[in-house]
Amino acid sequence: MQRPPLFESDGFIYWKNRFETYVKSKDLDLWHVITDGDFPPIQFNPETKKDEIVSFHKQNDDLKKKLAKNNEAKMVIYNALPRKEYERIFMCQTAKEIWDTLLITHQGNNQVKANKIDLLVQQYEQFMIPEEESIDNAFAKFNTIITSLKALDEGFSSKNCVRNLANCDW
Incomplete structure (x- = not known):
C-alpha cells in the first residue's frame, strides 16, 4: 500500500x-x-x-x-x-x-463551520469580475469559493455555479 x-x-x-x-x-x-x-x-x-x-x-x-x-x-x-x-x-x-x-x-466546530459557510456564500453571491482582471484569474477565484463551499458540505449545484459565473459583467 x-x-x-x-x-x-x-x-x-x-x-x-x-x-x-x-x-x-x-x-x-x-x-x-x-x-x-x-x-x-x-x-x-x-x-x-x-x-x-x-x-x-x-x-x-x-x-x-x-x-x-x-x-x-x-x-x-x-x-x-x-x-x-x-x-x-x-x-x-x-x-x-x-x-x-x-x-x-x-x-472548527459546527458554529465555526457555519460561519465559514456564511462568509463563502456571501463571497459567492457578491462575486464580480473587475474589468482589469483576466478570465483565468477570475475563474480561479470563483472556483476556490465553490470548492471551499463543497468541501464544507454546502450543496451548491454546478448548474447554479455556472449560472452565477455567466451572469457576471464581463
Whole structure:
C-alpha cells in the first residue's frame, strides 16, 4: 500500500479531500471505520436467529478481519501525519476519534463551520469580475469559493455555479 497524502494544516480542506479519496480507493470499510467508528463484534447466531456479541475466541476470521480495520485505519492516518499532528491525537483510541479531532482542530466546530459557510456564500453571491482582471484569474477565484463551499458540505449545484459565473459583467 503506497503512502497516503501527507497532511497539510494550511491546506486542510485540500488534504482532507485527497485523504478521503485515497482511503476510499484502498478500502471502503476503512473509510467507514474512520467516519462512523468500529465495527461491533457481532455475528448472526443461527440457533437464536439474532445478532449477538461474540467473544474474541469465538469470532470467525471474517469478523476478526473487520474488527482489525480500526488499527489499519489508525495506521493509514498516522502515516499521513507529521509528528506535530501525531502528538495531538496519539491518545485517541479509535480512528474515528482521531478523525473527529483533526476536523475540530483544523475545520472548527459546527458554529465555526457555519460561519465559514456564511462568509463563502456571501463571497459567492457578491462575486464580480473587475474589468482589469483576466478570465483565468477570475475563474480561479470563483472556483476556490465553490470548492471551499463543497468541501464544507454546502450543496451548491454546478448548474447554479455556472449560472452565477455567466451572469457576471464581463
